[in-house]
Amino acid sequence: MTGVAYLDHNAGVPALPQVVAAMAEVLAETGNPSAVHAFGRRARSRIEAARAALAELAGADPAAVVFTSGGTEANALALRGCGRSRVLVSAVEHVSVGGAVAGAETIPVDGDGILDLAALDRLLAADDTPALVSVMLANNETGVIQPVAEAARIAHARGALVHCDAAQAPGRLSLDLSGLGVDFLTLSAHKMGGPAGIGVLIGSKSDMDLAPILLGGGQERRRRAGTENIAGIVGFGVAATLQMGRMAAGGSGDGDAILGMRNLRDRLEAEAMARVPAAVVVGNRAERLANTSCLALPGVPAQVQVMALDLEGVMVSAGAACSSGKVEPSRVLAAMGLPPEVAGCAVRVSLGPASSAAEIEAFLAAWVALARRKGLDVSDAAEAA
Amino acid sequence: MAYSDKVVDHYENPRNVGALDKESSNVGTGLVGAPACGDVMKLQIKVSAEGIIEDAKFKTFGCGSAIASSSLVTEWVKGKTLDEAAAIKNTEIAHELALPPVKIHCSVLAEDAIKAAIADYRRKAGLPEDEAEKAAG
């Protein structure tokens, strides 16, 4: 094969050309947004324009938009700053939520990775300490979409606040705060065509109570100190505006790009199952993001799969990309009750709007060949078809 | 901080900067504010035998809004009687100059300066003190 197949869009996507252009312009300017002279005022106005774009994306008040250094910090700010000593998180949350506070309780998920709403209600009913519930909108490893609005109704009925990590959702799902019914929403720019190193925590109320993690210059309405990352913020704002345009053009979550990704993803899964009967598509009975497939080759460790695929120029990931050391067995898949021979043998294939049928073929060719080398049954009939 | 065009105009072309002879019996001098607070205004009025303010001068140490407030009131008091001048309210100054909330104190200081200058004149002229002085004190 020639060229490469990049199928790891949930880990990172290139910044959109308009984003890069806007950032390059800002990087050629100077000025501290806290300064009162012309340079400072220009920087300030750029930040406020981006803040307005993010607010519009989530249907929020710009005064409730807090820029952070990324999704991880935004999650930490919500979970630690909300003032609730009791925190409940779903079993499939990103580590930045699961590990944000010590002593967080776990809300179980079912075999498809969907939050157990009855368990959530029981947990909240069992203890009347004011709580925060954190449930992600879509899982980064499986793409499974959580019933966030239902979870929020249950949590609010029990007096809890609700945080939602929606880092994986922009461009794929609607992010309307009131529709989701959550109190805090996390977004990350680099998952939506913006730059890395910038994220946001958006509240449903501009007067939200939020104790800062970073103390100092009083930026972000005293919710997050530090000179603002202007280029990152501007890039984020442009990405948000482009996402809104894309969503508006294609309806809520089913634009042409999304449909295209869904078709490719479904084809990939159908072919994989047909050619390798032992293959498992994790979470396939649940509603999922259109671009994500979590595919297990039982008995072949994920690490072996990603290495073999990389040699063929196919880039996917095993588990989330954030465990800084080695690739560990996925907590997410273990929480779904998958046996180790499945949980430890799953790769994540995540598509982008520009992903092509040829990239899917490249993946299948390499993956099926690996399965054959590892002695799994491979159906040549399906291959011929 | 964005200043209004009127503030900028008064700052760049202040009206009636200068001093009158403070020893003269028909000159009243008001000195208000404090250096430590970042603004000091000196406003002087020259009063005719008919009780009309026929000249006014100021000097101000302070931000653009403080300078503009004092420059503006020197224009306003000229030709007024003492009572008319004493009736000038800080809100009128703030409104005329479109001062932002953080700068309202500049207009308050300008009002105080007028009242202090009038009180000084009245004292020198042996006129009874009136509410204006109490307000400024």
Place this chain on the structure above:
Amino acid sequence: MTAVAKSKTIGRGPGQPIYLDYQATTPCDPRVVEKMLPYLTEKFGNPHSRTHRYGWEAEEAVEVAREQVAAIIGADPKEIIFTSGATESNNLALKGVAHFYKDKRDHVVTVVTEHKCVLDTCRHLEQEGFRVTYLPVGANGLIDLAELEAAVTDKTAIVSVMGVNNEIGVIQPLAEIGAICRKKGAFFHSDCAQAVGKIPLDVNAMNIDLMSISGHKIYGPKGIGALYVRRRPRVRLVPLINGGGQERGMRSGTLAPFLCAGIGEACAIAKAEMGAESERLRMLRDRLLNGLNARLKEIYVNGDLDQRIPGNINISFAFVEGEGLMMGVKDLAVSSGSACTSASLEPSYVLRALGLDAEMAHTSLRFGIGRFTTEEDIDYAIVHVAEAVEHLRAMSPLWEMHLDGVDIKSIQWAEH
């Protein structure tokens, strides 16, 4: 010097003021931007993706940057943690160390002229039950080493003293402070946001255990900083942000390779050019100060003139008010106090700490001179400032009293 030849276009468009606020932030050097942009486009991998080449490429960029940052302070790359900026580095150093060692040591020593984020963090630690000693400074802005030595005890977990002050540019005696801390067994943290690339720094020679570094103060991007954390003897800290366990577990979150590449290149350039740049900036600063002294009386330099980085001069113009002066020098982008506090009407706490009267603190301007400042900029600034000061003094009642020989302090002012 090519950088200077291009200066008119860097960070400044036609008709814009002359930028003299290099302590608030610096323009990103075009050479830095050039290194950054590829990591937004063709090299967009996630540096934590260990499973494919895009991830490795991004990781390599991060590691090269780590080496570049380490090199400018004489550290090992493994001792460099990337953060979102010096504010986060300062928060992490102080809270992280204080929290980790709290059972044995509950005392923190810092200085009254530290950056707001250090002081705010110390106040927060006090609320949590830590004891904090705030050392005073002399009229020159420098701490008294004997006072420091007396303040540090066997209960002191961390001493935090900045390398260079952001308002007055004075350089604290880091090596001497480091020696005292080492002798007493307290960790030494230094906020070197304003010092890196301006003065030679060596964490080993100076016995610095933790050092905060900022990208945007050294011609790099905003949104990235670093914290040096010594490995031998090992400094441990409780992270502020938990999660993926990046940065040796001390700081979670996906790293932004384009920002890392930016701060790395900024350090590499600063290291290579610091000597020549310092000389040029000192010449420009002397030209500014001499030019103003030749035109104006009653102007005073705040902070020590010798123990100071060349790119800073902070001057009080007696009898004119700072904000009014700022308005008068609108063709210059300068600041009246720290950028973080200038929106407030309070006089600078740093200048007050030098023993300046509030009125003198009110009359100060900070001139930050940097890589893209030219002689023409300085000559223009001299004329422009002198004219503004003369204009304001002509209408200043205090100047009038001064000329009349009245002692302003003898007047009973009604403070409002």
